[in-house]
Structure formats: C-alpha cells, structure tokens
Amino acid sequence: MAQREYNFTDIETKWQGYWEGCCLFHTDDSKKKDKFYCLVMFPYPSGTLHVGHGRNYIIGDVVARYKIMKGYNVLSPIGWDAFGLPAENAAIKGGTHPAAWTHKNIKAMKHQLRRWGVGYDWDREVTSCNPDYYKWTQWIFLKLYENDLAYKKKAAVNWCPSCSTVLANEQVVDGCCERCDSPVRQRDLVQWFFRISDYAQKLLDDLSLLEGWPERVKTMQANWIGRSEGVRIDFRLEGSGEILPCFTTRPDTLYGVTFVSLAPEHPVIEQLVTGSPCEGEVMAFVERARNQGMVERTAEDAVKEGIFTGTYVINPVNNTKVPLWIGNYVLMEYGTGAVMGVPAHDQRDFLFSKKYHLPVKAVIQPEGESLYAETMKEAFTGEGVQVNSEAFNGMLNTRAMVAIAEHLEMKGLGKRTVTYRLRDWLISRQRYWGAPIPIIYCETCGTVPVPESQLPVLLPEEIEFLPQGMNPLAKIDSFVNTTCPKCAAPAKREVDTMDTFVDSSWYFLRYLSPKDNNQPFDKKKVNEWLPVDQYIGGVEHAILHLLYSRFITKALYDLDFIGCKEPFHHLFTQGMIIKNGAKMSKSKGNVVSPEVLIEKYGADTQRLYTLFIGPPQKDAEWNDRGVPGAHRFLNRLWQKVVEFEESYAKVGRTQIDMQKLPPKAKAIYRQTNQTIKKITDDLDTSWHFNTAIASIMELLNNIDSFKVVAPRNTGEELEFRVFRYSMETILLLMAPFVPHICEELWEAMGHKPSIFHNKWPEYDKDAIQEEEVEIVIQVNSKVRSHISVPVDISDKKLKECVMKDERVISYIEGKTVVKTIIIPKKLVNIVVK
RNA sequence: GGGCGAGUGGUGGAAUGGCAGACACGAAGGACUUAAAAUCCUUUGACCUUAAACGGUUGUGUGGGUUCGACUCCCACCUCGCCCACCA
Numbered sequence: 001m002a003q004r005e006y007n008f009t010d011i012e013t014k015w016q017g018y019w020e021g022c023c024l025f026h027t028d029d030s031k032k033k034d035k036f037y038c039l040v041m042f043p044y045p046s047g048t049l050h051v052g053h054g055r056n057y058i059i060g061d062v063v064a065r066y067k068i069m070k071g072y073n074v075l076s077p078i079g080w081d082a083f084g085l086p087a088e089n090a091a092i093k094g095g096t097h098p099a100a101w102t103h104k105n106i107k108a109m110k111h112q113l114r115r116w117g118v119g120y121d122w123d124r125e126v127t128s129c130n131p132d133y134y135k136w137t138q139w140i141f142l143k144l145y146e147n148d149l150a151y152k153k154k155a156a157v158n159w160c161p162s163c164s165t166v167l168a169n170e171q172v173v174d175g176c177c178e179r180c181d182s183p184v185r186q187r188d189l190v191q192w193f194f195r196i197s198d199y200a201q202k203l204l205d206d207l208s209l210l211e212g213w214p215e216r217v218k219t220m221q222a223n224w225i226g227r228s229e230g231v232r233i234d235f236r237l238e239g240s241g242e243i244l245p246c247f248t249t250r251p252d253t254l255y256g257v258t259f260v261s262l263a264p265e266h267p268v269i270e271q272l273v274t275g276s277p278c279e280g281e282v283m284a285f286v287e288r289a290r291n292q293g294m295v296e297r298t299a300e301d302a303v304k305e306g307i308f309t310g311t312y313v314i315n316p317v318n319n320t321k322v323p324l325w326i327g328n329y330v331l332m333e334y335g336t337g338a339v340m341g342v343p344a345h346d347q348r349d350f351l352f353s354k355k356y357h358l359p360v361k362a363v364i365q366p367e368g369e370s371l372y373a374e375t376m377k378e379a380f381t382g383e384g385v386q387v388n389s390e391a392f393n394g395m396l397n398t399r400a401m402v403a404i405a406e407h408l409e410m411k412g413l414g415k416r417t418v419t420y421r422l423r424d425w426l427i428s429r430q431r432y433w434g435a436p437i438p439i440i441y442c443e444t445c446g447t448v449p450v451p452e453s454q455l456p457v458l459l460p461e462e463i464e465f466l467p468q469g470m471n472p473l474a475k476i477d478s479f480v481n482t483t484c485p486k487c488a489a490p491a492k493r494e495v496d497t498m499d500t501f502v503d504s505s506w507y508f509l510r511y512l513s514p515k516d517n518n519q520p521f522d523k524k525k526v527n528e529w530l531p532v533d534q535y536i537g538g539v540e541h542a543i544l545h546l547l548y549s550r551f552i553t554k555a556l557y558d559l560d561f562i563g564c565k566e567p568f569h570h571l572f573t574q575g576m577i578i579k580n581g582a583k584m585s586k587s588k589g590n591v592v593s594p595e596v597l598i599e600k601y602g603a604d605t606q607r608l609y610t611l612f613i614g615p616p617q618k619d620a621e622w623n624d625r626g627v628p629g630a631h632r633f634l635n636r637l638w639q640k641v642v643e644f645e646e647s648y649a650k651v652g653r654t655q656i657d658m659q660k661l662p663p664k665a666k667a668i669y670r671q672t673n674q675t676i677k678k679i680t681d682d683l684d685t686s687w688h689f690n691t692a693i694a695s696i697m698e699l700l701n702n703i704d705s706f707k708v709v710a711p712r713n714t715g716e717e718l719e720f721r722v723f724r725y726s727m728e729t730i731l732l733l734m735a736p737f738v739p740h741i742c743e744e745l746w747e748a749m750g751h752k753p754s755i756f757h758n759k760w761p762e763y764d765k766d767a768i769q770e771e772e773v774e775i776v777i778q779v780n781s782k783v784r785s786h787i788s789v790p791v792d793i794s795d796k797k798l799k800e801c802v803m804k805d806e807r808v809i810s811y812i813e814g815k816t817v818v819k820t821i822i823i824p825k826k827l828v829n830i831v832v833k
Numbered sequence: 834g835g836g837c838g839a840g841u842g843g844u845g846g847a848a849u850g851g852c853a854g855a856c857a858c859g860a861a862g863g864a865c866u867u868a869a870a871a872u873c874c875u876u877u878g879a880c881c882u883u884a885a886a887c888g889g890u891u892g893u894g895u896g897g898g899u900u901c902g903a904c905u906c907c908c909a910c911c912u913c914g915c916c917c918a919c920c921a
Contacts, residue, residue, distance in 0.1 A: 694856035
C-alpha cells in the first residue's frame with residue numbers, strides 16, 4: 001500500500017481551520033489557571049510582510065504554544081499600529097485615502113499571519129486608527145493635560161519653504177527636503193509636549209526592577225535618560241548685574257573660564273544686543289545658526305562658529321570679567337542654554353578659543369607634569385592637581401569638584417543640580433493621519449480641553465491630499481470651526497494630530513477589554529494581567545517605544561488608573577534578518593516573500609528554517625538555499641511516522657521499563673529523555689531554538705538507524721513501543737515550532753486532536769543518566785587517547801585504567817609524570833617531563 | 834567622539850575553561866532510474882605522511898598574558914555592524 005504523501009498545503013489549511021474552530025487561542029478571563037501574557041510588538045500595516053518580519057511572530061507563536069502546553073492561561077493578542085506618515089504619503093502619491101490604504105494592508109497582512117499558522121485571539125484585535133481606539137488615546141491626552149503632564153510651548157520644526165510644509169526628520173535628507181531638494185529651514189511653532197522629563201529619575205531607577213530585560217537595552221535607556229550631576233553657577237552680566245546661570249559638570253575648572261557661550265536660541269540675546277552697534281551682525285548670526293537646523297548643526301564634523309555679543313560677564317568665584325559669546329554648538333534644550341568656556345580643559349572650548357583667539361588658562365596639572373597654555377595642542381581632560389585656583393590650589397581636581405560646589409552653595413553663587421539628557425516628548429504632528437489632539441481654542445476662555453463626553457474628536461473623512469501646505473486638517477472648515485465647551489462662543493479646534501508613539505504606548509492595556517465603550521481599559525483586568533510576561537520585538541524599539549510605554553504606564557499608575565508600575569516583565573529583542581549584507585527591507589530590494597516559500601514548501605518549513613537559522617537574539621543571514629534542508633527534515637519525520645500508521649493502535653500502552661530494554665532501544669529511550677530535558681531548558685531559559693531543533697534532528701538520525709519493523713512477536717513489540725514513544729515525544733516537542741505537521745502526525749498515531757491539549761512531556765531523571773562515559777586522555781594537554789569507563793568510577797581506579805592504555809604508555813615512556821589532572825566524567829591530563 | 838554587539842570551514846552556525854567545527858546548507862563521488870527530480874549511502878577545515886588504514890602538525894581577527902589546559906578569562910590593538918552623538 002502506497003504511503004500518504006506529505007501534502008503540506010492541505011494539512012496546513014486543515015489545521016489552521018481547526019484551531020480557529022476550537023478557539024485554541026481564545027483566552028477566557030474567568031479561568032483559574034496561572035496567566036501568561038505573551039505580547040509581540042504590533043505591526044505597522046505598511047503593505048505586506050516578508051520573511052524577516054516573520055521571525056518576530058513565529059518566535060511569539062512558539063512561546064505562546066509552549067506555554068499553552070505547559071498549562072498556562074495564555075493571552076496572545078494582535079493589533080495594528082495603524083496611524084502614520086506612510087499612509088499619508090501613499091495618499092499624496094496614489095490618490096488612495098489613508099484609511100482605505102491602511103485597511104487594505106491590514107487585510108493582506110492578516111491573511112499572511114494566518115498562513116504562517118501564527119495563532120492569536122482575534123476577538124481582541126485592536127486597530128489604532130479606528131475611532132473606538134483613538135477615542136481613548138485622546139482620553140489619555142486629556143488625563144495628562146488635567147494633571148499638567150501635557151503642555152504647549154514653542155518648538156522648532158523642519159520647514160520646507162518651497163513645499164511650505166513641515167517635514168519629519170526622516171524626510172530631511174542631507175539638510176534638504178526629500179521631495180524637492182530645497183534646503184530645510186527651522187521654524188518655530190507652538191506644539192504640545194508630554195512632561196516625560198518629570199519621570200526621568202523614576203524611569204532610571206525602575207530599570208533595576210526589570211530583571212527580565214536584556215542588559216544592553218537597559219543600558220541604552222539609561223544612556224538616553226542621561227543623568228548627569230553638576231552645578232548651576234550664577235554668572236552676572238556686567239552692567240545690569242542680571243544673573244546668567246550656567247550648568248557645568250566640571251566646577252573644578254571654574255578658575256579656568258575665559259569666556260561664556262550662549263545657545264543661539266537663548267532669550268537673553270535679544271535684550272542684550274538691541275540698540276547696540278553689533279545688533280545687526282549678531283542677529284544675522286543667530287538667524288543663520290538657527291536655520292542651519294539640527295541636522296547640520298549636530299553633524300559630526302560641524303564647524304564651530306560663534307560671535308561676540310559685545311557684553312561681558314563676571315565669574316562669581318573671582319570676579320574676573322570674561323566676554324560673552326554665542327556659539328552654534330551650544331544647545332538651548334540642555335542645561336541652561338549657557339555654558340562656561342574652559343579651553344584648557346574642554347576640547348570643544350579649546351577649538352573655539354583657537355578659532356576666535358580667546359585666552360587659554362590651565363587650572364589643572366597632570367601629576368608630575370606642567371601645562372603651559374601657550375604650548376597646549378589640545379585640552380587636558382584627565383585628573384590632576386588644581387593650580388591658579390586660589391584657595392583650592394594643590395587639591396586633587398576630583399576633590400575640588402566637591403569643594404568648589406560647596407563653596408558656591410555657601411556663598412549663594414550656585415547650586416548643585418542634576419540634569420537629564422531626556423527631553424520632553426514632542427507629540428504634535430502637522431499631519432492628517434493621526435489621532436486629533438482634543439483641544440479647542442476660544443477667544444475668551446483660551447485653551448479648553450474637549451470634554452470627555454464629546455470624545456472622540458473624529459477625523460473628517462473628506463479631505464484633499466496635496467504635497468504642499470500646512471496640516472491638511474487646517475483646511476477643513478467644518479473640522480476647525482466649533483464652539484467653546486465652556487462659553488459656547490465660536491471657537492477653533494487644534495489641527496495637529498498626535499505622534500503615533502502615543503497610540504502604541506498603551507495598546508497592551510486595550511487588549512484586555514478591546515470592546516469596552518465606557519472606558520479605555522478595565523482596571524481590574526489590567527491588574528490581573530499586567531505586567532506582560534513576555535514582550536517580543538525588534539531592538540530598534542529599545543529606546544523610544546519602550547521608554548514611552550514605561551512613561552505612560554507610570555503616569556497612569558500615579559493617577560491611580562492602574563496598579564502596575566512597569567508594563568513589561570520580560571523583554572526579548574530579536575535580531576534582524578539580513579540578506580546580501582543588508583537588513584531585509586523593501587527599500588533595499590532584498591525581500592523574500594513568504595507566499596512563494598509557503599506554496600513550495602509549506603509554512604512549517606518556513607517556520608523551521610527561520611528558527612534554525614541561528615540564535616534568535618542575533619542577526620542572521622537569510623539563505624534561500626537553506627530552506628530545502630528544513631523541508632527535507634520534515635519530510636523525513638513524516639515518512640517515519642506514516643510508515644507504521646497501521647501499527648500504532650495494535651500495541652499496548654503500559655509503562656516502558658528501561659531496564660528490560662535491549663541495548664539499542666535503551667539508548668534511544670535514553671536519548672529521547674535527554675532531548676526532552678534539552679528542549680525544555682532551551683524554551684525556559686536561553687531560547688536557543690536552533691540548537692533545540694538540532695538535538696531533535698540528532699535524535700531522529702539515531703532512530704533512523706534503529707531499523708524498526710512493524711511488531712509481530714513480543715520482542716519486537718517492546719522495541720516498537722520505544723519507537724512509538726520516541727516519535728510521540730518528538731511530535732510533542734516540535735509542536736510549538738511546526739504545529740501543522742505535528743497535529744496531523746499526532747492524529748496519524750491514533751490520538752484525538754489537538755496535540756496542544758496534551759501536557760508538555762517530562763523526562764525521567766533516571767533515564768537520562770548514562771552508564772558509561774568516554775574519557776578524553778591527554779598527555780601534556782594534547783589528546784592522545786580515549787577510554788570508556790563506568791560513570792561512577794573512582795579517581796584512583798580511573799587513573800589505573802589510564803595508565804594501562806597502550807597509547808598512553810607509548811607517550812609517557814622514559815619520562816617523569818609531574819602531575820595528573822582528573823576532571824570527573826570528562827578528562828584526564830597527564831603532565832610529563 | 835560615546836555606548837552596545839560581533840569576528841570560528843566554501844556558507845548559516847555549534848562548543849562559555851576540558852576532544853574546535855554539533856546540526857544543517859553547499860560541493861564531490863556512488864546507488865536507484867531509459868533519463869531527470871526525489872530519495873538513500875560515502876567523503877568534506879588546511880597541511881604532512883601512507884598503497885590503504887593508523888598516525889602527525891596546524892587551525893577560532895592580530896599581538897601579549899593567566900592556566901596542566903583558552904574560541905571561551907585578562908590586557909592592548911585591528912575590522913565590521915547597530916544605536917546615539919558638539920550633552921558643557
């Protein structure tokens with residue numbers, strides 16, 4: 001009788017339908033089992049998925065299926081991060097409405113996820129561009145606004161004068177507009193911010209709670225928050241005596257200050273130069289520096305430029321008069337927007353002083369050396385001893401840092417402060433395809449939040465997309481014109497929308513009650529299900545998305561909306577899929593489409609290859625030629641099981657007694673148990689799916705050489721039962737990786753579906769113990785021989801055996817044994833002279 | 834410039850102080866076939882020795898160190914990738 005073929009297409013369709021039918025991934029909140037919230041970063045619906053994207057969802061699916069078999073109540077939801085610029089660009093280019101474009105892509109991607117056999121609780125699907133979702137994004141904005149965590153201020157945007165439109169950073173290429181190539185300028189607009197900087201310390205401190213996060217992600221976040229301790233020193237303007245605070249982390253260099261430099265944006269500049277002879281020149285410089293834009297101004301080899309304001313300031317510590325400059329390298333957003341210039345001990349200041357012929361004054365000497373300002377070729381930034389620093393001379397500069405700071409505080413000339421690099425989160429976008437900011441401007445009442453009862457502020461559907469002009473919403477009169485919620489007078493709506501990172505910083509809360517029309521999330525359910533047990537996504541989100549989500553979670557916690565301080569308990573960041581030396585992406589033109597592979601080899605093959613390609617936390621090179629290898633393995637597994645399809649039911653199912661097994665069957669039984677241990681350990685800790693799969697391949701290779709026959713007499717039956725046990729174990733162990741084929745073969749072996757309703761196999765502790773071990777014998781650290789000995793052999797006995805070995809004898813003959821090193825169960829090294 | 838990774842056969846990778854190259858891919862040879870595909874078997878880091886087997890030497894980016902023993906730990910350097918970047 002001809003054997004059944006491995007018809008993966010039919011099998012995969014069958015089981016995908018089955019899982020949906022039996023609600024395998026449907027999560028019932030009321031279940032009493034331990035919960036496991038498994039979350040993959042929800043995708044942006046940009047078009048279609050390629051095999052590189054697949055890695056993320058396949059890993060998530062493996063974990064979810066494994067935890068189901070381990071008996072957890074697993075929640076594995078999915079949704080769509082559906083607002084954003086590409087949809088709007090597509091509208092400008094192709095004339096499709098962003099909503100239509102987005103929903104078309106969602107449909108296509110949903111189909112792809114299904115065909116991968118990736119399971120989700122589709123009843124919980126959320127789509128961030130739907131009003132029933134963004135209503136609550138707006139609600140979060142209102143809560144932050146009510147609690148002074150959202151505010152507005154002027155901030156610069158990239159402005160293309162020729163398109164007269166605002167550009168996102170990624171639309172600026174080499175300082176020019178990506179569309180028309182004209183130089184981008186900076187323009188100030190009033191924009192909305194979230195006060196994430198208020199949470200800088202908490203976000204930093206609580207990194208220590210995140211035990212299940214990779215160290216490198218925590219380090220990246222800590223660096224991004226960028227806490228630095230320093231001193232605010234109050235310089236005084238000559239003449240007016242007005243205070244000009246400067247921030248420094250190096251108060252020990254205070255006596256070496258030879259100038260002070262302001263950011264071009266510094267508010268004091270205008271009042272200083274107005275009416276002065278250099279006004280025109282200075283304001284022209286400021287204008288130029290500001291239009292340089294951040295891109296150019298912060299470039300690696302940016303030229304340091306400055307201009308003298310004509311004013312002097314007084315160094316509070318010694319009343320020295322130094323010139324006040326403006327420097328394009330000084331940032332208004334960091335510290336106080338004014339820095340003290342110490343050319344002798346800061347490289348940037350050194351270069352600046354050389355360019356503008358400002359004096360250099362050394363105040364720290366390296367031990368045993370003397371620095372002379374005239375001969376210095378670069379700034380000295382190391383540790384040393386204070387000189388030219390009055391009372392502090394002779395002190396180590398590290399001590400002087402503290403001493404000078406204390407001195408300044410005592411005299412009321414400054415204050416020790418902590419500064420963070422983290423800046424407030426600018427959430428305004430001058431775009432259509434985002435959640436409208438729920439704010440109304442009234443001539444009498446000012447800025448008025450939209451009342452909760454009037455949410456959502458709906459995006460108008462009828463809209464024109466042009467490559468030019470301000471925010472498209474500003475042109476829709478019916479949207480802009482409204483009435484003030486307070487006084488009912490005619491008023492105007494805010495026309496900016498929110499950064500899409502706002503949408504994605506709370507979606508994991510919405511999954512818990514996705515259809516609730518009365519509240520954004522159910523506090524009780526949030527407290528039950530959060531934190532997310534396992535979050536899986538790309539390392540490119542290590543900073544922004546993960547920090548914003550942490551911030552929103554903390555803010556909601558402080559406002560008592562949820563009882564959880566940190567959203568994600570364990571984080572897994574998978575590596576990129578590389579093809580031909582570059583990240584797989586549409587723009588690089590190196591994408592591999594899953595459809596072709598699925599048609600030719602099936603989804604299980606693609607899953608297996610993706611998992612086998614390398615450790616998932618590392619980048620991996622995709623090689624199409626490797627795919628048939630994965631398929632070959634599945635085919636072999638198929639043949640092996642199906643070959644005996646008729647026999648499985650005929651043999652009894654009593655416990656196997658290992659001691660009664662013939663040697664070969666015993667070895668297979670032992671290896672099967674060792675494989676259970678190996679795979680379970682891999683899934684629980686290291687996630688090295690590649691070596692997990694390799695160990696199953698090894699097991700199957702050995703089973704192959706264990707010529708099984710369909711049982712006819714009693715002795716054969718015993719061997720056949722070991723074979724059946726091993727094959728069943730392989731199916732259970734492989735089920736999370738390649739679920740379709742395992743379901744089908746599980747059924748072929750005489751079981752009722754689903755394989756996922758079975759318990760994860762456990763290994764027999766006695767069975768994994770080897771009786772004999774092979775010992776490596778080295779002479780002078782070179783491998784010279786091997787012997788096989790019982791595991792429990794004593795060191796003395798082992799040494800005796802080793803010394804009897806012929807090859808050992810020939811190597812140590814005529815030499816003196818200096819020492820013998822014995823590593824139990826592994827190796828013996830004889831050192832001779 | 835700062836931070837974080839990574840460098841192992843023709844390729845993806847394995848080994849985290851103890852036999853380097855597991856498991857795959859590819860390649861070469863063979864079996865089956867009218868033929869091809871599929872499948873199965875054998876070989877496969879380099880070099881030396883040998884009729885063959887056995888054997889030997891060498892080998893994990895470079896140079897040093899620690900150790901009986903180093904891909905693995907320490908120091909210095911080179912190269913590549915990612916993230917950030919004039920942060921006072």
